Amino acid sequence: KPKIAHLLLADGTEKQIKASELKIGDIISIKSGEHTPSDAIITYGGAEFDESAINGESLPRYKSVGENIFGGSTNINGTILAKIAKNPKESLLEGIISSLQQSASKKLNIARLADKISNIFVPSVIVVSLLTLIIWSFFDINRAVICAISVLVISCPCALGLATPIAIVCALSKGSKSGILIKNPAIIELIKGAKIVAFDKTGTLTKGSLSVSATSLNDDDLRLAGFLSKASSHPISKAISKYVGTSKGAKGIKELAGLGIEYEENGVLMLLGSIKLLQNHGVVLNESQKEQILAQNAALALLAVGGEYRGFIALSDEIKEGAKELISKLKAKGLKCVMLSGDNEKNAGQISRELRLDEYYAGLLPNEKVELLRGFGGSVVFVGDGINDALAMKEAMIGVAISNSSDISKDASDIIIIKDDIKALYELFSLGQKALKIIKQNLFWAFCYNALCIPLAAGVFGGAGVFLTPAIAAFAMSSSSVIVVLNSLRLLR
CATH class of the missing domain: 2.70.150.10 (Calcium-transporting ATPase, cytoplasmic transduction domain A)
Known part of the structure; x- marks a missing residue:
C-alpha cells in the first residue's frame, strides 16, 4: 500500500x-x-x-x-x-487484513480424550488402592499393604497422557523432515475428517509465471520478437525475451497499454501484441490465420512487420510438476478436489480439465472464496499462496501455504509446505492417517494395560495364587510408558 x-x-x-x-x-x-x-x-x-x-x-x-x-x-x-x-x-x-485479524483466534486445539480420562483416572486409582487395603486387611494385613502399594505403583496415567502428545511430536518431526512444517498440532487429529481439498490456481497448481508454450514464427522472426520484447517490462514481453534469450533490445519502442508494442526502423513499422493492435494498423489476417489464432487456448503475442502478419507466440501459465499426480492420488483416497481461482473462466476451465478436477470456480474475490468454503461445510483443506488466499486459509478446517507463499498466507496457515514440491501435500494426508493409527494403538494399549494390571495388582486373582510385588508392579508401569513411546517412534521410520 x-x-x-x-x-x-x-x-x-x-x-x-x-x-x-x-x-x-x-x-x-x-x-x-x-x-x-x-x-x-x-x-x-x-x-x-x-x-x-x-x-x-x-x-x-x-x-x-x-x-x-x-x-x-x-x-x-x-x-x-x-x-x-x-x-x-x-x-x-x-478488509482482508481486518477479517484476518478477527479470525486469528478462531481455531483452538481440540480437547483430547486422554486428558479428560486422566483427570478421572488418578483419583479413581487412589480409591481402588484404599478399597484394596480395607478388603485385604480382613484377611492378611501384610498382603493388604503390598496389594494397595502395588495398585498405586502399577497404574499408569503416564501411558494415557503420553498416548496422544508423543505421537504428535513424532508426527511433527517426521513432517519437518519431509518438508512439511505443521504449525498447529491439532490438525493431526482433524485431518481424518477432511472430505474436500480446495486449491488456489496461480502459484499453487500452476507455476504462476508466463512461459512460451507454442509459436508459429521462424527463427529470424522469433529473434525479432525477442529484440522488441527486451526493452519492455510487461510480463508477456519478459516471457518472450527469456524464451528467445535476447541480450540486446530495441531503443525507442512505444508501448500501448492493453495492445502491445510499436517500433519503427528505416520506415518499417513492427508490431508485437494483440490482434486489435494489428487491426488498428490495417494488418489483414486471412481466415486460416484467424482459425489458427483462435485454436490457441493461451495468451497471444502476434508479430507483424511492414503491414504483413508473420505469426504468433502463445504463452501460458504452466501446471506445476507433480500437480496431476497429486490430484489423482487425492481422488483415489476419496477426497473431492476443487479449484477456487481469481482468474477468468477460460483459463480456469482449461487448467481444471487438464488436472481432471471435480469442480472449479473462476473470477473469485477473497470474500467469495470464503463464502464458497462455508457452503462446502467444515471438512475442507484449502491450499494457496497469495495474500488473497489468507482469509480462505483461516476459514477452512486446515489451511496449507506452499513454499513461495506471501508472509500473510504463511501466518494464516496451519501448515507450510517448505519444499517446492506440491506432492508433499499427499504425504501430509498419509502422515495424518499413520499418526492417528499410532494414537489409537497407544490409547488401546494404555486402556488395556490398566484394565488388566490394576485388578491383578489388587489381588483379584489371588484365589489362583497370583499376586504382584511392588517391584514387579514398578517394572510393569515403566514398561507400559516405554512401549507407548517406542510405538510412537515408528512414525519416524
Whole structure:
C-alpha cells in the first residue's frame, strides 16, 4: 500500500498528500509503476494493472474509464485519473487484513480424550488402592499393604497422557523432515475428517509465471520478437525475451497499454501484441490465420512487420510438476478436489480439465472464496499462496501455504509446505492417517494395560495364587510408558 497519493486539485495541478487523508470523491493520478492507494473508479485514460495482491493472478488486466481498480494493485503502464470510491481504511485489501485479524483466534486445539480420562483416572486409582487395603486387611494385613502399594505403583496415567502428545511430536518431526512444517498440532487429529481439498490456481497448481508454450514464427522472426520484447517490462514481453534469450533490445519502442508494442526502423513499422493492435494498423489476417489464432487456448503475442502478419507466440501459465499426480492420488483416497481461482473462466476451465478436477470456480474475490468454503461445510483443506488466499486459509478446517507463499498466507496457515514440491501435500494426508493409527494403538494399549494390571495388582486373582510385588508392579508401569513411546517412534521410520 502506498503511503502517499497524487491529489488532483481544481486548477489542474497535483498535490502530494498522505494516502490516509484521501476522501471519497477525490480525484487522483496514478502513473506507471505506482500503487493504487484505495479502491477507485477510472475517470480518464487506461492502463494495465497487476492485481495479484487481490486475485492472485500474475497476468495484468487492462482497465479503462468506468472500471474499478483495487487498492494495493499496481499500474504496469500508462497514466490514469481515478475517483476514490472508498475510504482507504475501507478498501478491499484493508478488509482482508481486518477479517484476518478477527479470525486469528478462531481455531483452538481440540480437547483430547486422554486428558479428560486422566483427570478421572488418578483419583479413581487412589480409591481402588484404599478399597484394596480395607478388603485385604480382613484377611492378611501384610498382603493388604503390598496389594494397595502395588495398585498405586502399577497404574499408569503416564501411558494415557503420553498416548496422544508423543505421537504428535513424532508426527511433527517426521513432517519437518519431509518438508512439511505443521504449525498447529491439532490438525493431526482433524485431518481424518477432511472430505474436500480446495486449491488456489496461480502459484499453487500452476507455476504462476508466463512461459512460451507454442509459436508459429521462424527463427529470424522469433529473434525479432525477442529484440522488441527486451526493452519492455510487461510480463508477456519478459516471457518472450527469456524464451528467445535476447541480450540486446530495441531503443525507442512505444508501448500501448492493453495492445502491445510499436517500433519503427528505416520506415518499417513492427508490431508485437494483440490482434486489435494489428487491426488498428490495417494488418489483414486471412481466415486460416484467424482459425489458427483462435485454436490457441493461451495468451497471444502476434508479430507483424511492414503491414504483413508473420505469426504468433502463445504463452501460458504452466501446471506445476507433480500437480496431476497429486490430484489423482487425492481422488483415489476419496477426497473431492476443487479449484477456487481469481482468474477468468477460460483459463480456469482449461487448467481444471487438464488436472481432471471435480469442480472449479473462476473470477473469485477473497470474500467469495470464503463464502464458497462455508457452503462446502467444515471438512475442507484449502491450499494457496497469495495474500488473497489468507482469509480462505483461516476459514477452512486446515489451511496449507506452499513454499513461495506471501508472509500473510504463511501466518494464516496451519501448515507450510517448505519444499517446492506440491506432492508433499499427499504425504501430509498419509502422515495424518499413520499418526492417528499410532494414537489409537497407544490409547488401546494404555486402556488395556490398566484394565488388566490394576485388578491383578489388587489381588483379584489371588484365589489362583497370583499376586504382584511392588517391584514387579514398578517394572510393569515403566514398561507400559516405554512401549507407548517406542510405538510412537515408528512414525519416524
